[in-house]
Amino acid sequence: MNVPAAWYLVLAAILFGIGAFGLLTRRSALIMFMCIELMLNAVNLTFVTFSRTLSDIDGQAIVFFVMVVAAAEVTVGLGIVVAVFRRRPSSSVDELSELKG
């Protein structure tokens, strides 16, 4: 079965959209965090698809860079989440309301 490349691009766009929508609507810091990861992986899928359609290896190499960045973001992000919610009962961002104006 031949799957047109466009399908992969559309799937990636949908995944990216789900991630962006989730980030803007969900209130749990951890889920917002997962949404960012989803968006980055949608980008990876886009890169691989274009890499195939263009017959260019660069797109696949870039995926590794994006993965490393995503991993680094997880490390720093979870550290911050732990630091913030150590003194609070839940991980909902609605509790973070000291900075306003």
Add this chain to the structure above:
Amino acid sequence: MTLQIPSIHYLAILPVLIFFGAALLLMVGTALLRSKVSIAVATSTTVAVSLASLVVNFFQWRCVAKAGASTTIAHAIVLDDFSVIASAVIAVAVLMTALVAHDWAIRERVSGVEFHIMALASSGGALLMTQANDLIVIFLGLEILSLGLYVLVAFDRHRATSSEAALKYFLLGGFASAIFIYGAALVYGATGSTNLTSISYFLGSNVLLRPGLLYAGGALLLVGFAFKVAAVPFHLWSPDVYEGAPTPVTGFMAAVVKVGAFAALVRVLISSLGTQLDTWRPILWVLVVLTTVVGASLAIVQRNAKRMLAYSSINHAGFILLGVWAGTIRGTAATLFYVMTYAPVVVASFAVLTLVGGVGDEHHSIEYYRGLARRQPWLGGALCVLLLSQLGAPLTTGFYAKFAVLASVVDAGGGALALIALVSAAIAAYFYLRWAMALYADDDVEGVRVEVPRLTGAVIGFGVAVTILFGVWPGPLATLAQHATVLFTP
């Protein structure tokens, strides 16, 4: 079978190497040494690294003057006058921040070695952005810069607002990075490369029948940049983060992020998508109008000094965008001149705020500034000069910076845009002057005296000296900015 390694011009990447190397060295050092590395050692390392980087910048400048601008490492890194000057500005900002942070860390009793590791790594990312000639390298620079900053923002463990600000910055910053890299992916799909030069050649020699993919990619890249430089409507994180972050970090962010992000933005929009000027200009037009006007108007209603400077820095971001909008060589020079003059001023301003903030870093209401210049004429007077420079008063560098961007915009046929920006500057002038007047108010002469440690005092003095010296005699800086052309301008 042999593997070919692209040739590396080490002089071009030496500043980046120095910064990353020093960060690694400090990090491994703190882990291996049994005795604690003292904060004085960490501060001197950062200072030495910044000075070394400035020296390297001098040799880079001479190299470019002799052999011309060049690319290296498979065209992913550029060495041109523009990158050299931008790197030098970053090095100066890091140097100033390190000194302020030294006094701050002693006052707040935070052990500060990690602070310097993060600051060094983060500035290394910014340096990489100024030299990047590939969307992926820009992305990596942006991420290194941001990851270090997220930690720096959360650095003050005594205040809950610090980590709260870090989480907000992290979530929105991660969002912006994801949008940016998706834009890069779409541009790659449309043009077949992520290299800025190749993109430029492709667009120059081909007619895109369906440019939708390129436009979508370009728009997403622009959104990513707008987030990072806090352009309206992508600015919502910035006042909160500026307020929550430790004050020296706020100054660092305002200076270094702006230099790195604007240098990369100039490369992407002008040297890579220069052929699409007519497409991105209207978008940038709207961004500039919103950023300048909203930044200036919202600054007026703030009662917190850090938030006020946050909105003022949004207004400044709008002005820097003006130079990018012009899209000409003159506009690029004006952009560079603006960040050159703005960076030392903003770091010095936040140094004053650090001192007034007092132990605990919490006295940031505008009330604490009433009569400051009467109690302490030097400190208050310095803040007054720094505010006037941000306002754009004559005889300060701010005046020439604003004049340069506005002139380049009028030159490029944007009279209306220049007028709107001028109006926003007038609105901003109201709150700068109100603040400056409060400094000289005589109804609260018995307030608290602010202690001025020597290093921070030197930094503030340096900021004031730069703004007045080059405000009276702008020739040398302006010549530097004019000579600092970007490689591959169409």
